[in-house]
Amino acid sequence: TILYSIERMNNLQALQESNERYDLVSKATNDMVWDLNLLTGEVYRNPEGWKKIFKTDYDAVKFGSEEKWVEQIHPSERENVVKKINSFKDNPSLQQFELEYRFLKEDGNYAYLQDRGYIIRNEQGKAIRFIGATQDISPRKEAEMVLKESEEQYRYLFENNPAAIIIWNLENFNILEINSSTEKNSGYKREDLIGKSILSGGLAERSEPILELAGKALKDKSFRETHITRIISKWGDKIYIEFVSHRIDYMGMPCIMALGNNVTERVMLEKQLEEERTKAQKEMTNAVISA
Secondary structure: OHHHHHHHHHHHHHHHHHHHHHHHHHHOOOOEEEEEEOOOOEEEEOHHHHHHHHOOOOOHHHHOEHHHHHHOEOHHHHHHHHHHHHHHHHOOOOOEEEEEEEEEOOOOOEEEEEEEEEEEEOOOOOEEEEEEEEEEOHHHHHHHHHHHHHHHHHHHHHHHOOOEEEEEEOOOOEEEEEOHHHHHHHOOOHHHHOOOEOOOOOOOOOOHHHHHHHHHHHHOOOOEEEEEEEEEOOOOOEEEEEEEEEEEEEOOEEEEEEEEEEOHHHHHHHHHHHHHHHHHHHHHHHHHHHO
C-alpha cells in the first residue's frame, strides 16, 4: 500500500510537471497545447492557451473529454472530422496529423480551429495518446473567404463582360486569358489561343503595332492606350476591333489587358461615307472642268 501511494504520488507529480511545461509553452505562443489519453478519452487542455483563443476560462467538466469536444464541432463537419480522427488512430505508420474545422464557442459563434499534433503508439502500433496544439485560424479563413468572393466576382465580370477581353504577357507575348466575348467575336476557342503568341494566334493581322505597343507599355507601368486594329477571325473574316489596352501585373508578370469592342460596322460605314465624299468631290471637280 505504501509503495502504491508513493507510485501514485510520483505519477501525480510527473503529471503536474508535464502540465506546467504545457503552460510554459503556451506562454510563448498563441496555441493551446493539449494531451488526449485515447485509453480513457480524457484530455488535458492548457487553460492559458484556451483563454487566448476563446477569451473565457477553461471548463474541464464541459470540455475535458474527446466526446464533449466533438459535440462542439460544426454539425456539417463533425462526421468528417471523426472519420479523420479514426483514420489517424487506425494507421500504425502515421505519427503526425493535422485537422481544420469550425468549433462552437460559448458566445454562440464558430471559430475556425487548426489542430496539429503527434500520435504516441504502443509496441503493437496502437494509438494511445494524441499530443497537439490548437490554433485559431479564423482571421486567415475569413481573409481567404473575402479573397475567394472577390475572385469569383472578378471571374464573373470577366467572363460575362460584353467586351472582348484578352490578357497577354508583355515579355513573351503569350496569351494568358480570354473571355467568352472574345470567343464569340473571333471564333477562336480558349484552347486555340491560351499559351499561344498574340503575334501568331490569328488575332493580329499585323505584328508591328503590337510590338510598338509592348515597347511603350514596358517603359510605363501606368500605360493606357486606345486603338483600332483589324483581326482575322477563325472563319477568315476581317474584323475591326477598338481595343483599350491597360498595363497590369498579372500572376507576377507585366501584362496587357485589352478590352475590345467590334466596330466593324462603324469603320465600314465611315469608309463608305469617305468614298462617297471622295466620289462627289471628283464629280464636282469634273463638272467645274467641263463648265
